[in-house]
Amino acid sequence: xxxxxxxxxxxxxFKGHIFTVAVDDVELPNNLGQAKRELVFHKGAVSILxxxxxxxxxxxxxxxxxxxxxxYEIPAGKLEVGENGSEKEAxxxxxxxxxxxxxxxxxxxxxxxxxxxxxxxxxxxxxxxxRKVENPRPQDDDEVLELFELTYEECMDLVRSxxxxxxxxxxxxxxxxxxxxxx
Amino acid sequence: xxxxxxxxxxxxxFKGHIFTVAVDDVELPNNLGQAKRELVFHKGAVSILxxxxxxxxxxxxxxxxxxxxxxYEIPAGKLEVGENGSEKEAxxxxxxxxxxxxxxxxxxxxxxxxxxxxxxxxxxxxxxxxRKVENPRPQDDDEVLELFELTYEECMDLVRSxxxxxxxxxxxxxxxxxxxxxx
Numbered sequence: 001x002x003x004x005x006x007x008x009x010x011x012x013x014f015k016g017h018i019f020t021v022a023v024d025d026v027e028l029p030n031n032l033g034q035a036k037r038e039l040v041f042h043k044g045a046v047s048i049l050x051x052x053x054x055x056x057x058x059x060x061x062x063x064x065x066x067x068x069x070x071x072y073e074i075p076a077g078k079l080e081v082g083e084n085g086s087e088k089e090a091x092x093x094x095x096x097x098x099x100x101x102x103x104x105x106x107x108x109x110x111x112x113x114x115x116x117x118x119x120x121x122x123x124x125x126x127x128x129x130x131r132k133v134e135n136p137r138p139q140d141d142d143e144v145l146e147l148f149e150l151t152y153e154e155c156m157d158l159v160r161s162x163x164x165x166x167x168x169x170x171x172x173x174x175x176x177x178x179x180x181x182x183x
Numbered sequence: 184x185x186x187x188x189x190x191x192x193x194x195x196x197f198k199g200h201i202f203t204v205a206v207d208d209v210e211l212p213n214n215l216g217q218a219k220r221e222l223v224f225h226k227g228a229v230s231i232l233x234x235x236x237x238x239x240x241x242x243x244x245x246x247x248x249x250x251x252x253x254x255y256e257i258p259a260g261k262l263e264v265g266e267n268g269s270e271k272e273a274x275x276x277x278x279x280x281x282x283x284x285x286x287x288x289x290x291x292x293x294x295x296x297x298x299x300x301x302x303x304x305x306x307x308x309x310x311x312x313x314r315k316v317e318n319p320r321p322q323d324d325d326e327v328l329e330l331f332e333l334t335y336e337e338c339m340d341l342v343r344s345x346x347x348x349x350x351x352x353x354x355x356x357x358x359x360x361x362x363x364x365x366x
Contacts, residue, residue: 003246003253003327013197014204016221018300021197021204026248028325035325037248038199040223045299063186065209065220066302067295070186078299111350112250114296114303116228116261117201119249121348142211142218144186165304167294167350174357 002029005037018042018078019118042120046091047076049108049172050099050127051180056149057173058099059158063144072148072158073166075099076122091125093137099147100136103127108175113167122168126175152181185212188220201225201261202301225303229274230259232291232355233282233310234363239332240356241282242341246327255331255341256349258282259305274308276320282330283319286310291358296350305351309358335364 005026014021019042026037050058057074064071077094079087088105096102109124139145150158155173158164164173188209197204202225209220233241240257247254260277262270271288279285292307322328333341338356341347347356 001327001329003244003329005246005248013199016196016204016206017219018221019223023199024248029246029327032325032327036200038201039249040202040301041249042297042300061186063188063212064295064298065188065207066222066224066300067298071295071298073298076299109353111348111353112247112254113350114225114301115247115250115254115256115349116259117225117249118223118297118301120297121250122350142215144184144212144215146184146186165294166298167296167305167354170292170294171350171353171357174354174361177361178357 004029005035008034019120038117040114040118040120042118043079044121044123045076045078046087046094046123046125047074047168047172048091048095048105048125048127049074049175050095050101050103050130051176052130052149055180056151057155057176058101059148059150059155059169060098061146061148070163071166072164073169074172076168087123088125091123095127096133096136097139098145100133101127101130102133103130109171111171124168124172124175152176187212188218191217221300223297223301223303225301226262227304227306228259228261229270229277229306229308230257230351230355231274231278231288231308231310232257232358233278233284233286233313234359235313235332238363239334240338240359241284242331242333242338242352243281244329244331253346254349255347256352257355259351270306271308274306278310279316279319280322281328283316284310284313285316286313292354294354307351307355307358335359
Protein backbone atom coordinates (compact mmCIF):
# COMPACT_ATOMS: atom_id res chain seq x y z
CA UNK A 1 0.00 0.00 0.00
CA UNK A 2 1.33 3.41 -0.96
CA UNK A 3 0.61 6.52 1.06
CA UNK A 4 2.33 9.45 -0.62
CA UNK A 5 0.27 12.16 -2.29
CA UNK A 6 2.25 13.77 -5.12
CA UNK A 7 1.65 17.41 -5.88
CA UNK A 8 0.41 18.01 -9.43
CA UNK A 9 -0.16 21.74 -9.03
CA UNK A 10 0.06 24.27 -6.23
CA UNK A 11 -1.79 27.56 -6.14
CA UNK A 12 -0.80 30.16 -3.56
CA UNK A 13 -3.96 31.72 -2.12
CA PHE A 14 -2.60 34.04 0.59
CA LYS A 15 0.83 35.29 1.57
CA GLY A 16 0.93 36.81 5.03
CA HIS A 17 3.58 37.68 7.59
CA ILE A 18 2.64 34.80 9.90
CA PHE A 19 1.61 32.12 7.40
CA THR A 20 0.92 31.43 3.75
CA VAL A 21 -1.95 29.44 2.28
CA ALA A 22 -1.89 27.17 -0.76
CA VAL A 23 -4.26 24.73 -2.43
CA ASP A 24 -2.59 21.66 -3.91
CA ASP A 25 -3.99 19.32 -6.50
CA VAL A 26 -2.59 15.94 -5.49
CA GLU A 27 -2.37 12.55 -7.13
CA LEU A 28 -3.66 10.01 -4.61
CA PRO A 29 -1.72 6.76 -4.21
CA ASN A 30 -3.03 3.35 -5.36
CA ASN A 31 -4.78 4.84 -8.42
CA LEU A 32 -7.43 6.50 -6.26
CA GLY A 33 -7.49 9.57 -8.50
CA GLN A 34 -6.97 13.18 -7.53
CA ALA A 35 -7.91 15.37 -4.59
CA LYS A 36 -7.44 18.93 -3.36
CA ARG A 37 -5.53 19.81 -0.19
CA GLU A 38 -5.90 23.19 1.53
CA LEU A 39 -2.65 23.95 3.33
CA VAL A 40 -1.27 26.51 5.80
CA PHE A 41 2.49 26.98 5.95
CA HIS A 42 3.98 28.46 9.11
CA LYS A 43 7.61 28.93 10.20
CA GLY A 44 7.12 27.14 13.51
CA ALA A 45 7.34 28.21 17.11
CA VAL A 46 8.95 27.53 20.46
CA SER A 47 7.31 27.24 23.87
CA ILE A 48 8.69 26.87 27.35
CA LEU A 49 7.44 24.95 30.38
CA UNK A 50 9.01 27.29 32.93
CA UNK A 51 9.37 25.86 36.43
CA UNK A 52 10.50 27.92 39.42
CA UNK A 53 12.64 26.46 42.25
CA UNK A 54 9.48 26.03 44.36
CA UNK A 55 7.86 24.07 41.50
CA UNK A 56 5.52 26.78 40.30
CA UNK A 57 4.71 27.03 36.61
CA UNK A 58 4.99 30.38 34.82
CA UNK A 59 1.92 31.23 32.75
CA UNK A 60 1.16 34.17 30.50
CA UNK A 61 -2.32 35.67 30.35
CA UNK A 62 -3.12 37.22 26.99
CA UNK A 63 -5.90 37.90 24.50
CA UNK A 64 -6.13 35.55 21.53
CA UNK A 65 -7.88 37.15 18.60
CA UNK A 66 -8.51 33.86 16.73
CA UNK A 67 -10.79 32.70 19.54
CA UNK A 68 -11.83 36.16 20.83
CA UNK A 69 -10.96 35.13 24.37
CA UNK A 70 -8.41 35.60 27.11
CA UNK A 71 -6.12 32.58 27.41
CA TYR A 72 -3.55 31.35 29.95
CA GLU A 73 -0.57 29.67 28.29
CA ILE A 74 3.03 28.74 28.78
CA PRO A 75 5.39 31.32 27.24
CA ALA A 76 5.81 30.87 23.50
CA GLY A 77 6.76 32.68 20.35
CA LYS A 78 7.05 32.29 16.62
CA LEU A 79 10.36 31.58 14.99
CA GLU A 80 11.70 34.48 12.99
CA VAL A 81 13.12 34.05 9.50
CA GLY A 82 16.54 32.43 9.65
CA GLU A 83 16.09 31.20 13.20
CA ASN A 84 15.43 27.58 12.23
CA GLY A 85 18.93 26.51 13.19
CA SER A 86 18.77 27.92 16.68
CA GLU A 87 15.40 27.20 18.22
CA LYS A 88 16.99 27.09 21.65
CA GLU A 89 18.14 30.71 21.33
CA ALA A 90 14.65 31.63 20.14
CA UNK A 91 13.22 29.94 23.23
CA UNK A 92 15.64 31.82 25.50
CA UNK A 93 14.69 35.09 23.80
CA UNK A 94 10.95 34.45 24.24
CA UNK A 95 11.46 33.38 27.84
CA UNK A 96 13.35 36.59 28.58
CA UNK A 97 10.91 38.85 26.69
CA UNK A 98 7.77 37.36 28.20
CA UNK A 99 8.90 36.53 31.75
CA UNK A 100 12.16 38.38 32.45
CA UNK A 101 13.75 35.01 33.28
CA UNK A 102 16.59 33.09 31.77
CA UNK A 103 17.29 29.46 32.61
CA UNK A 104 18.66 26.08 31.56
CA UNK A 105 16.67 24.67 28.65
CA UNK A 106 16.01 21.05 27.72
CA UNK A 107 13.92 19.95 24.70
CA UNK A 108 11.09 17.72 25.93
CA UNK A 109 8.66 17.43 23.00
CA UNK A 110 8.17 18.59 19.44
CA UNK A 111 4.88 18.33 17.64
CA UNK A 112 2.80 19.55 14.73
CA UNK A 113 -0.14 21.51 16.11
CA UNK A 114 -2.73 21.05 13.35
CA UNK A 115 -1.25 18.28 11.21
CA UNK A 116 -4.36 17.87 9.03
CA UNK A 117 -3.80 21.15 7.20
CA UNK A 118 -0.87 23.06 8.73
CA UNK A 119 2.88 22.48 9.06
CA UNK A 120 3.37 24.58 12.20
CA UNK A 121 5.78 22.68 14.45
CA UNK A 122 6.28 23.67 18.08
CA UNK A 123 9.37 22.75 20.03
CA UNK A 124 8.57 22.53 23.73
CA UNK A 125 11.40 23.18 26.17
CA UNK A 126 11.63 22.74 29.91
CA UNK A 127 13.29 25.71 31.63
CA UNK A 128 14.71 25.23 35.11
CA UNK A 129 17.36 26.87 37.27
CA UNK A 130 15.70 30.23 36.53
CA ARG A 131 17.53 33.53 37.01
CA LYS A 132 16.01 37.02 36.71
CA VAL A 133 17.58 38.97 33.84
CA GLU A 134 18.59 42.46 35.00
CA ASN A 135 17.51 44.45 31.94
CA PRO A 136 15.38 41.97 30.03
CA ARG A 137 14.52 42.50 26.37
CA PRO A 138 11.14 44.24 26.18
CA GLN A 139 7.93 42.50 25.18
CA ASP A 140 6.68 42.88 21.61
CA ASP A 141 4.89 46.22 21.40
CA ASP A 142 1.65 44.70 20.11
CA GLU A 143 1.33 42.22 23.00
CA VAL A 144 -0.39 42.81 26.33
CA LEU A 145 0.70 40.13 28.79
CA GLU A 146 0.23 39.42 32.48
CA LEU A 147 2.43 36.90 34.28
CA PHE A 148 1.44 34.29 36.84
CA GLU A 149 3.43 31.73 38.83
CA LEU A 150 1.02 28.98 39.78
CA THR A 151 1.15 25.58 41.42
CA TYR A 152 0.25 22.56 39.31
CA GLU A 153 -3.08 22.33 41.14
CA GLU A 154 -3.84 26.00 40.39
CA CYS A 155 -3.04 25.34 36.72
CA MET A 156 -5.42 22.35 36.72
CA ASP A 157 -8.14 24.62 38.17
CA LEU A 158 -7.64 26.81 35.09
CA VAL A 159 -7.96 23.75 32.86
CA ARG A 160 -11.19 22.75 34.60
CA SER A 161 -12.61 26.30 34.34
CA UNK A 162 -11.81 26.51 30.62
CA UNK A 163 -9.24 29.32 31.03
CA UNK A 164 -6.56 26.91 29.74
CA UNK A 165 -7.69 25.36 26.45
CA UNK A 166 -4.39 25.51 24.61
CA UNK A 167 -2.85 22.30 23.27
CA UNK A 168 0.82 23.15 23.96
CA UNK A 169 -0.02 24.19 27.53
CA UNK A 170 -1.95 20.97 28.14
CA UNK A 171 1.00 18.95 26.81
CA UNK A 172 3.31 20.88 29.15
CA UNK A 173 1.06 20.34 32.19
CA UNK A 174 0.76 16.61 31.45
CA UNK A 175 4.54 16.44 31.16
CA UNK A 176 4.85 18.16 34.54
CA UNK A 177 2.43 15.67 36.11
CA UNK A 178 4.26 12.70 34.58
CA UNK A 179 7.86 13.71 35.22
CA UNK A 180 8.20 16.60 37.67
CA UNK A 181 5.33 16.68 40.15
CA UNK A 182 6.64 13.94 42.39
CA UNK A 183 10.31 14.24 41.45
CA UNK B 184 -5.12 46.30 32.45
CA UNK B 185 -7.33 45.58 29.46
CA UNK B 186 -6.68 42.68 27.13
CA UNK B 187 -9.36 42.69 24.46
CA UNK B 188 -8.49 43.53 20.86
CA UNK B 189 -11.51 45.05 19.10
CA UNK B 190 -11.90 44.41 15.39
CA UNK B 191 -11.92 47.60 13.34
CA UNK B 192 -12.04 45.89 9.95
CA UNK B 193 -11.93 42.33 8.65
CA UNK B 194 -10.83 41.33 5.17
CA UNK B 195 -11.50 37.79 4.00
CA UNK B 196 -8.45 36.52 2.10
CA PHE B 197 -9.37 32.90 1.32
CA LYS B 198 -12.53 30.84 1.55
CA GLY B 199 -11.90 27.10 1.33
CA HIS B 200 -13.78 23.94 2.19
CA ILE B 201 -11.64 23.19 5.26
CA PHE B 202 -10.88 26.70 6.53
CA THR B 203 -11.19 30.38 5.74
CA VAL B 204 -8.54 33.06 6.21
CA ALA B 205 -9.04 36.67 7.26
CA VAL B 206 -6.84 39.60 8.20
CA ASP B 207 -8.24 41.82 10.96
CA ASP B 208 -7.22 45.35 11.79
CA VAL B 209 -7.53 45.49 15.57
CA GLU B 210 -7.54 48.24 18.15
CA LEU B 211 -5.07 47.25 20.85
CA PRO B 212 -6.10 47.78 24.48
CA ASN B 213 -4.54 50.40 26.78
CA ASN B 214 -4.10 52.91 23.92
CA LEU B 215 -1.33 50.87 22.34
CA GLY B 216 -2.58 51.69 18.83
CA GLN B 217 -3.49 49.29 16.07
CA ALA B 218 -2.20 45.97 14.79
CA LYS B 219 -2.98 43.36 12.14
CA ARG B 220 -4.00 39.79 12.97
CA GLU B 221 -3.83 36.99 10.39
CA LEU B 222 -6.48 34.41 11.27
CA VAL B 223 -7.54 30.91 10.18
CA PHE B 224 -11.12 29.86 10.92
CA HIS B 225 -11.86 26.13 11.08
CA LYS B 226 -15.00 24.23 12.09
CA GLY B 227 -13.22 22.07 14.63
CA ALA B 228 -12.56 18.38 14.91
CA VAL B 229 -12.92 15.33 17.10
CA SER B 230 -10.34 12.71 18.00
CA ILE B 231 -10.52 9.45 19.88
CA LEU B 232 -8.07 7.74 22.23
CA UNK B 233 -9.24 4.20 21.43
CA UNK B 234 -8.23 1.58 23.98
CA UNK B 235 -8.82 -2.16 23.46
CA UNK B 236 -9.69 -4.55 26.32
CA UNK B 237 -6.02 -5.65 26.45
CA UNK B 238 -4.96 -1.97 26.81
CA UNK B 239 -3.68 -1.50 23.29
CA UNK B 240 -4.07 1.88 21.59
CA UNK B 241 -5.53 2.10 18.09
CA UNK B 242 -3.45 4.26 15.74
CA UNK B 243 -4.00 5.27 12.14
CA UNK B 244 -1.08 5.51 9.71
CA UNK B 245 -1.65 8.07 6.96
CA UNK B 246 0.07 10.61 4.73
CA UNK B 247 -0.14 14.23 5.80
CA UNK B 248 0.30 16.59 2.88
CA UNK B 249 0.98 19.68 5.03
CA UNK B 250 4.20 18.09 6.33
CA UNK B 251 4.86 15.77 3.33
CA UNK B 252 5.30 12.84 5.68
CA UNK B 253 3.64 9.67 6.92
CA UNK B 254 2.20 10.12 10.39
CA TYR B 255 0.81 7.81 13.10
CA GLU B 256 -2.13 9.36 14.94
CA ILE B 257 -5.17 8.55 17.00
CA PRO B 258 -8.35 8.45 14.86
CA ALA B 259 -9.76 11.90 14.16
CA GLY B 260 -11.93 13.83 11.79
CA LYS B 261 -13.24 17.25 11.01
CA LEU B 262 -16.69 18.34 12.09
CA GLU B 263 -19.09 18.71 9.20
CA VAL B 264 -21.36 21.74 8.89
CA GLY B 265 -24.21 21.55 11.38
CA GLU B 266 -22.49 18.95 13.54
CA ASN B 267 -21.46 21.40 16.26
CA GLY B 268 -24.19 20.24 18.62
CA SER B 269 -23.33 16.57 18.41
CA GLU B 270 -19.57 16.15 18.56
CA LYS B 271 -20.00 12.80 20.26
CA GLU B 272 -21.90 11.42 17.26
CA ALA B 273 -19.18 12.82 15.00
CA UNK B 274 -16.58 11.02 17.11
CA UNK B 275 -18.54 7.75 16.89
CA UNK B 276 -18.81 8.17 13.11
CA UNK B 277 -15.06 8.79 12.72
CA UNK B 278 -14.25 5.87 15.02
CA UNK B 279 -16.42 3.55 12.93
CA UNK B 280 -15.17 4.86 9.58
CA UNK B 281 -11.49 4.72 10.48
CA UNK B 282 -11.32 1.66 12.72
CA UNK B 283 -14.53 -0.37 12.26
CA UNK B 284 -15.11 -0.11 16.02
CA UNK B 285 -17.82 1.43 18.09
CA UNK B 286 -17.51 1.95 21.83
CA UNK B 287 -18.42 3.96 24.91
CA UNK B 288 -17.14 7.53 24.64
CA UNK B 289 -16.07 9.92 27.38
CA UNK B 290 -14.82 13.49 26.75
CA UNK B 291 -11.36 13.84 28.33
CA UNK B 292 -9.91 17.08 26.92
CA UNK B 293 -10.72 19.91 24.56
CA UNK B 294 -8.15 22.29 23.23
CA UNK B 295 -7.30 24.84 20.55
CA UNK B 296 -4.55 23.42 18.38
CA UNK B 297 -2.86 26.60 17.12
CA UNK B 298 -4.30 29.32 19.34
CA UNK B 299 -1.98 32.06 18.08
CA UNK B 300 -3.70 32.29 14.70
CA UNK B 301 -6.36 29.58 14.36
CA UNK B 302 -9.65 28.76 16.10
CA UNK B 303 -9.60 25.01 15.39
CA UNK B 304 -10.79 23.26 18.55
CA UNK B 305 -10.36 19.51 18.99
CA UNK B 306 -12.51 17.50 21.36
CA UNK B 307 -10.62 14.43 22.55
CA UNK B 308 -12.66 11.41 23.60
CA UNK B 309 -11.68 8.19 25.29
CA UNK B 310 -13.31 5.12 23.68
CA UNK B 311 -13.49 1.90 25.68
CA UNK B 312 -15.66 -1.21 25.70
CA UNK B 313 -14.99 -1.53 21.96
CA ARG B 314 -17.22 -3.64 19.70
CA LYS B 315 -16.60 -4.43 16.01
CA VAL B 316 -19.30 -2.95 13.77
CA GLU B 317 -20.58 -5.56 11.31
CA ASN B 318 -20.88 -3.40 8.21
CA PRO B 319 -18.96 -0.25 9.16
CA ARG B 320 -19.37 2.98 7.24
CA PRO B 321 -16.61 3.17 4.63
CA GLN B 322 -13.57 5.40 4.91
CA ASP B 323 -13.54 8.69 3.03
CA ASP B 324 -12.60 7.92 -0.56
CA ASP B 325 -9.66 10.33 -0.58
CA GLU B 326 -8.00 8.80 2.49
CA VAL B 327 -5.51 5.91 2.57
CA LEU B 328 -5.29 4.54 6.10
CA GLU B 329 -3.59 1.61 7.80
CA LEU B 330 -4.60 0.55 11.32
CA PHE B 331 -2.41 -0.53 14.20
CA GLU B 332 -3.16 -1.70 17.73
CA LEU B 333 -0.07 -1.00 19.80
CA THR B 334 0.98 -1.14 23.42
CA TYR B 335 1.79 2.11 25.17
CA GLU B 336 5.49 1.24 24.99
CA GLU B 337 5.26 0.62 21.24
CA CYS B 338 3.56 4.01 20.87
CA MET B 339 6.36 5.67 22.82
CA ASP B 340 8.88 4.02 20.48
CA LEU B 341 7.07 5.81 17.63
CA VAL B 342 7.30 9.09 19.57
CA ARG B 343 11.04 8.58 20.07
CA SER B 344 11.58 7.69 16.38
CA UNK B 345 9.68 10.78 15.20
CA UNK B 346 6.84 8.78 13.59
CA UNK B 347 4.44 10.35 16.11
CA UNK B 348 4.82 14.14 16.08
CA UNK B 349 1.16 15.08 16.33
CA UNK B 350 -0.04 17.24 19.23
CA UNK B 351 -3.42 15.53 19.77
CA UNK B 352 -1.79 12.10 19.76
CA UNK B 353 0.83 13.22 22.30
CA UNK B 354 -1.94 14.59 24.54
CA UNK B 355 -3.77 11.25 24.24
CA UNK B 356 -0.65 9.20 25.05
CA UNK B 357 0.21 11.35 28.06
CA UNK B 358 -3.40 10.98 29.24
CA UNK B 359 -3.03 7.21 28.91
CA UNK B 360 0.19 7.29 30.94
CA UNK B 361 -1.38 9.46 33.65
CA UNK B 362 -4.76 7.77 34.01
CA UNK B 363 -4.93 4.35 32.32
CA UNK B 364 -1.51 2.68 32.22
CA UNK B 365 -1.52 1.50 35.81
CA UNK B 366 -5.29 1.48 36.31
